[in-house]
Amino acid sequence: MIGLRRGLALAGALRRGTAADGLPYKLTLIVTRRCPTRCSFCSIWKTPSPDEMTLQEWDKVLFSASRAVWVNLSGGEVFQRPDIGDLTEILARRLRHLYLVDFPTTGYFPERTLDACERLVRGGVRKVLVTVSLDGPPDVHDRLRGRDGAFERAVEAMRALRAAKLPRVSAYFGMTLFPDNHGVADETVAAARAAVPGLTERDFHFNIGMESGHYYKNLGIDATPPLAALKVLERYRRRGLDPVSRLERAYQNRVPRYLDTGRSPVPCAALRASVFVDPQGVVYPCSIFDRPLGSLREHGYDLRQVLGGAGARQARKDVVAERCPGCWTPCEAYQSLFAHWTRSSPERPPVPSGSPDRPAEVPAATETRTSTARAGTRTATRAPAEEARREQSR
Numbered sequence: 001m002i003g004l005r006r007g008l009a010l011a012g013a014l015r016r017g018t019a020a021d022g023l024p025y026k027l028t029l030i031v032t033r034r035c036p037t038r039c040s041f042c043s044i045w046k047t048p049s050p051d052e053m054t055l056q057e058w059d060k061v062l063f064s065a066s067r068a069v070w071v072n073l074s075g076g077e078v079f080q081r082p083d084i085g086d087l088t089e090i091l092a093r094r095l096r097h098l099y100l101v102d103f104p105t106t107g108y109f110p111e112r113t114l115d116a117c118e119r120l121v122r123g124g125v126r127k128v129l130v131t132v133s134l135d136g137p138p139d140v141h142d143r144l145r146g147r148d149g150a151f152e153r154a155v156e157a158m159r160a161l162r163a164a165k166l167p168r169v170s171a172y173f174g175m176t177l178f179p180d181n182h183g184v185a186d187e188t189v190a191a192a193r194a195a196v197p198g199l200t201e202r203d204f205h206f207n208i209g210m211e212s213g214h215y216y217k218n219l220g221i222d223a224t225p226p227l228a229a230l231k232v233l234e235r236y237r238r239r240g241l242d243p244v245s246r247l248e249r250a251y252q253n254r255v256p257r258y259l260d261t262g263r264s265p266v267p268c269a270a271l272r273a274s275v276f277v278d279p280q281g282v283v284y285p286c287s288i289f290d291r292p293l294g295s296l297r298e299h300g301y302d303l304r305q306v307l308g309g310a311g312a313r314q315a316r317k318d319v320v321a322e323r324c325p326g327c328w329t330p331c332e333a334y335q336s337l338f339a340h341w342t343r344s345s346p347e348r349p350p351v352p353s354g355s356p357d358r359p360a361e362v363p364a365a366t367e368t369r370t371s372t373a374r375a376g377t378r379t380a381t382r383a384p385a386e387e388a389r390r391e392q393s394r
């Protein structure tokens, strides 16, 4: 019965484009900025993160958003928090309709990762997706991560996750393509498959790196891969008809358009379907748009209060009018694709069924996956015509 209730809640949320209470159905919760790795394409690890929200504070926030069905837990390294197991238990208890939890990890804390997965499943969560980040074969991964032995830690974590065979828990490797590593995808897959018996190409997911303002703080670091990276996406494209494969293809099919324009290829569902909360309780539209909407600490830990404020209302208009940095990261794109397909986004322009933007067959989205941790505020140069069109519409 619990599974049915949660499945129906997820289906309803995807159809409406919001949770049953009108709040976003997906919460991206950044629970820490602490991180054991020193990635060259991300500055989270350099960013002081004092006074992160406590378990009690997160509990109150979750109480205010109790109809959410999907939580992306992220960091930093989520499992750097010693109390992460207790936090996952609070998640499962407070969010009674919670269907899906996904998180990225460096693989540095396999025991905490397994413990959190077990607690989520025990709490009734229907699907837990773990993405172990892998950015290259050992030498490349360790260099990009700024830590000797980082590759080995990642594959050890994957071995532990696979050996545990936890029900309703899936683990993938996630490779984000940057200018520095898009040419070594095959070597990465080969090295990981040599280290983890039984892995197949389906156990790898690929997405593209971006630049980030308020979150990864890597503006100015060129994280966006060249067009040649599209060959990697094509080479590892999932061919199946299952929901995950179809969702991933829909995302990947639109990457060229994003690289060309620097804009989200479909109307963005941020602040309607999803919202982002940082470790100190400051709310943003997404992991990308550097527009603080208010502090949960100053609003009684009530997400509804922050999202009902003037700042959030203006930000919603700005998202619709594309007055935001624009991005195409799976962390945000998947909700937008769902909204696009189900027409739950009221601002969505009509797209004929069967067109590239609206496949005739819409996947029954009962499962999805997470990307690696990073996503960002792309400061990409927009195509001039695109820029002019947007200026006119302002």
Ligand code: SF4
Pocket: 035, 036, 037, 038, 039, 041, 042, 043, 044, 045, 075, 076, 077, 106, 373, 374
């Ligand atoms: S990209 Fe992820 S793992 Fe690397 S420093 Fe940033 S938060 Fe940590």
Ligand code: SF4
Pocket: 264, 268, 269, 270, 285, 286, 287, 288, 289, 319, 324, 325, 326, 327, 328, 332
């Ligand atoms: S930056 Fe990306 S996710 Fe954020 S509002 Fe703009 S298009 Fe949406």
